Amino acid sequence: MSGREGADPSGSGRPADFIRAAIAADRAAGRHDGRVATRFPPEPNGFLHIGHAKSIVLNFGVAEENGGSCHLRYDDTNPAKEEQQYVDAIAEDVRWLGYRSTGPARFASDHFDRLYEYAETLIRRGAAYVDDLSAEEIRATRGTLETPGQNSRYRDRPVEENLDLFRRMRAGEFPDGARVLRARMDMASPNLNLRDPTLYRIRRIRHHRTGDAWPIYPLYDFAHALSDSIEGITHSLCTLEFENHRPLYDWCVAASGADFVPRQIEFARLNLGFTVLSKRRLKQLVDEGRVSGWDDPRMPTIAGMRRRGIPPAAIRAFCRRVGVAKRDSVVDVALFEHAIRDELNRTSRRLMGVLDPVKLVVENYPPEAEEMFAAANNPEDASAGVRHVPFSRELFIDRADFMESPPRRFFRMAPGREVRLRAAWLVTCTGFDRGPDGEIVEVRCRLDPDSRGGSAPDGRRVRGTLHWVSARHAVEVEVRLYDRLFLAAEPGRGGDFRDDLNPDSLRTVRARIEPLVGELAPGGRIQLERVGYFVADPVEHRQEAPVLNRTVTLRDAWARLLKRRKRHRSRIPGKR
RNA sequence: UGGGAAGUCGUCCAAUGGCAGGACACACGGCUCUGGACCGUGGAAUCGGGGUUCGAGUCCCUGCUUCCCAGCCA
Numbered sequence: 001m002s003g004r005e006g007a008d009p010s011g012s013g014r015p016a017d018f019i020r021a022a023i024a025a026d027r028a029a030g031r032h033d034g035r036v037a038t039r040f041p042p043e044p045n046g047f048l049h050i051g052h053a054k055s056i057v058l059n060f061g062v063a064e065e066n067g068g069s070c071h072l073r074y075d076d077t078n079p080a081k082e083e084q085q086y087v088d089a090i091a092e093d094v095r096w097l098g099y100r101s102t103g104p105a106r107f108a109s110d111h112f113d114r115l116y117e118y119a120e121t122l123i124r125r126g127a128a129y130v131d132d133l134s135a136e137e138i139r140a141t142r143g144t145l146e147t148p149g150q151n152s153r154y155r156d157r158p159v160e161e162n163l164d165l166f167r168r169m170r171a172g173e174f175p176d177g178a179r180v181l182r183a184r185m186d187m188a189s190p191n192l193n194l195r196d197p198t199l200y201r202i203r204r205i206r207h208h209r210t211g212d213a214w215p216i217y218p219l220y221d222f223a224h225a226l227s228d229s230i231e232g233i234t235h236s237l238c239t240l241e242f243e244n245h246r247p248l249y250d251w252c253v254a255a256s257g258a259d260f261v262p263r264q265i266e267f268a269r270l271n272l273g274f275t276v277l278s279k280r281r282l283k284q285l286v287d288e289g290r291v292s293g294w295d296d297p298r299m300p301t302i303a304g305m306r307r308r309g310i311p312p313a314a315i316r317a318f319c320r321r322v323g324v325a326k327r328d329s330v331v332d333v334a335l336f337e338h339a340i341r342d343e344l345n346r347t348s349r350r351l352m353g354v355l356d357p358v359k360l361v362v363e364n365y366p367p368e369a370e371e372m373f374a375a376a377n378n379p380e381d382a383s384a385g386v387r388h389v390p391f392s393r394e395l396f397i398d399r400a401d402f403m404e405s406p407p408r409r410f411f412r413m414a415p416g417r418e419v420r421l422r423a424a425w426l427v428t429c430t431g432f433d434r435g436p437d438g439e440i441v442e443v444r445c446r447l448d449p450d451s452r453g454g455s456a457p458d459g460r461r462v463r464g465t466l467h468w469v470s471a472r473h474a475v476e477v478e479v480r481l482y483d484r485l486f487l488a489a490e491p492g493r494g495g496d497f498r499d500d501l502n503p504d505s506l507r508t509v510r511a512r513i514e515p516l517v518g519e520l521a522p523g524g525r526i527q528l529e530r531v532g533y534f535v536a537d538p539v540e541h542r543q544e545a546p547v548l549n550r551t552v553t554l555r556d557a558w559a560r561l562l563k564r565r566k567r568h569r570s571r572i573p574g575k576r
Numbered sequence: 577u578g579g580g581a582a583g584u585c586g587u588c589c590a591a592u593g594g595c596a597g598g599a600c601a602c603a604c605g606g607c608u609c610u611g612g613a614c615c616g617u618g619g620a621a622u623c624g625g626g627g628u629u630c631g632a633g634u635c636c637c638u639g640c641u642u643c644c645c646a647g648c649c650a
Contacts, residue, residue, distance in 0.1 A: 014590090014591095014592085016589090016590090017589080017590090021592090041650090042650095043649085043650050045649090045650085075650065077649095077650080078649060078650075080649090081649075081650090134648095135647080135648050138647095138648075139646075139647085139648095142646055143646075144578085144646060145577080145578050145579075145645075145646065146577060146578045146579095147578085148578095149646085176648090177648065179648095180648055182648095189579085190578050190579040190580085191578095191579055191580070191645075192578095192579080192645055192646050193645065193646095195646085198647085198648050200648085201648040202648080203648085217648095219647090219648075219649080219650090220649070220650050221650095224650085240581070240582090240643075240644065241643090241644055241645080241650095242644095242650090243580060243581060243644070243645095244579080244580055244581090244644065244645050245645090246580095247580095266581085268582085268643095273587080279650095321588080321589085321599065321600080322588060322589075323588065323589040323590085323599095324589090325582095325588085325589065325590095326581070326582060327581095327582055327583070327588095327589095327643095328581095328582070328583095328642070328643050328644095329587080329588060329589090330587075330588090331587070331588055331600095332586085332587045332588070332600065332601065334587080334600060334601055335587075335588065335599080335600045335601085336600095337600095338599090338600060338601090339600095341612085341613090342613095345612075345613060346613095350610080352610095375609095376609095379609090379610080379612090379613075380613065380614095409611090411611070412611090420609055421609095422609065422610070423609070424609095453609090454609050455609070462609085463611085464611085465608095465609050465610060465611090466610095467610075527610085527612085529610050529612080530610045530611080530612070531610090554610075554611095554612050554613095555611090555612065555613090556611070556612085557611040557612085558611050559611090560611095561611085
């Protein structure tokens with residue numbers, strides 16, 4: 001992976017984005033002796049998705065480019081929601097994406113002792129107080145966007161009393177919710193985050209790492225800022241919604257007397273067209289059974305994308321391409337699909353397979369005969385070598401590759417037409433049969449004996465090249481054809497996002513694929529020529545019972561032409 | 577209607593007072609034993625109104641639009 005690309009994609013010598021520019025400026029000013037340290041701070045309460053990938057690529061990328069460090073740090077300050085299972089899944093996802101924490105993964109809970117000390121310092125300095133108000137009372141006295149809040153009647157407790165109460169909170173003397181530690185800031189601040197925010201609350205819940213050691217837990221603003229400080233994080237990169245929290249972030253560090261001062265910089269989170277990325281909605285899809293799980297190949301989760309066959313390098317490339325800025329935006333899925341195809345085109349080996357088989361009989365080929373044809377494993381990469389594909393009299397081709405009366409610009413098989421069978425022969429269509437229901441059941445052709453290997457002896461031009469499989473050699477394979485999960489560019493724009501679900505986001509077919517498909521290992525990625533990119537399902541694929549997931553289709557000029565014609569026709573006035 | 581932030585091709589990102597550029601998408605053409613890939617060409621934008629300046633996407637004023645904030649979530 002080349003971090004350089006992220007640093008300077010234009011080759012202009014200028015930093016690629018405003019964050020890298022800010023970091024470069026900090027280094028130039030000699031701050032932190034030029035050291036750069038970042039962190040990726042997920043909460044272990046769900047699965048990582050493509051939006052997190054943007055943050056991962058940014059944080060680890062910036063660190064790498066500057067010879068710095070990047071900690072994977074779990075923000076585990078809310079034991080009610082967090083679980084070890086998510087810690088493990090996140091670790092796996094980060095590793096799969098190609099990144100390693102500098103040193104061991106950290107946890108906010110690693111810092112609970114020091115965080116507690118900082119809290120006492122705050123109290124001793126008169127910057128925090130224990131409040132006996134209930135959650136409802138605190139809400140009621142917070143004021144509104146336009147009106148100031150009121151000071152709590154406990155706001156001016158003496159330091160000694162605060163200290164005593166806080167220690168007793170820590171000792172477990174009070175029930176959940178009885179008291180909180182609040183920052184003594186400004187109940188009239190126009191920034192609601194600064195109206196004496198809560199720093200610690202009582203929760204007698206077992207924590208997945210610290211067990212029952214703590215009856216109190218710090219809240220995000222306090223824990224995050226000081227964890228950054230403790231770990232020596234120079235640049236704390238987060239999303240836009242924390243912009244309003246920055247004064248609090250800075251306050252926590254300054255008021256606690258922490259000696260290391262990190263800098264928070266906010267950037268716009270990633271939004272992707274035809275996709276939802278909120279934890280709540282993703283969870284809803286899983287809980288309501290609209291997908292098979294967090295790793296359903298239609299999910300934008302790292303686990304889902306892995307199962308979909310999307311290579312980590314494609315995700316990294318995509319994240320670098322979308323850039324980093326402060327503007328709210330929705331990235332076109334086409335850009336993501338481009339990154340996927342770009343990577344897969346260069347790296348995946350080719351196989352032939354037929355999704356919707358129609359029998360093709362080569363009339364002048366002996367019934368018992370068979371032969372092997374050499375075909376390139378990857379035309380983009382000569383070093384990938386060749387494979388051998390069996391040919392015989394009875395083949396399968398795709399139904400879409402034959403038409404009885406073809407329209408203009410249809411270059412495939414039709415009565416009297418000559419086409420090439422990829423890597424094998426030139427054949428001319430001699431006829432076809434229909435079944436009782438009118439469906440084409442068999443197509444017949446004759447091959448040109450001088451065209452062995454697929455080239456015309458006289459150099460005549462043959463426009464169409466078809467993929468095929470030998471009927472008696474082909475392996476029958478379950479193929480899951482995945483399509484985008486939503487029909488709307490911004491699901492839920494005009495109501496319930498579930499109404500925008502694509503009813504055809506998964507179609508399963510029995511395909512016929514050349515024998516080599518049997519050698520695929522789970523997770524193996526291939527291109528089915530002229531069809532698309534596929535992965536042997538990492539979970540369910542067995543060599544004796546192959547299961548392929550479609551990662552993405554190939555770009556298809558013919559399909560686009562058809563679509564355009566249809567659109568055009570429907571626009572002819574008076575036709576309705 | 578308080579505070580914070582953001583408005584540049586269809587989309588995403590650049591342009592740090594000096595020719596508005598790149599990528600994706602789209603269109604057209606070339607090439608091709610994948611209608612893929614690749615190559616070429618083209619259309620396509622500075623939110624509106626004022627101002628400063630030789631010169632404004634960039635600076636100033638003003639208006640508009642969008643996003644974020646009233647968790648003891650992160």
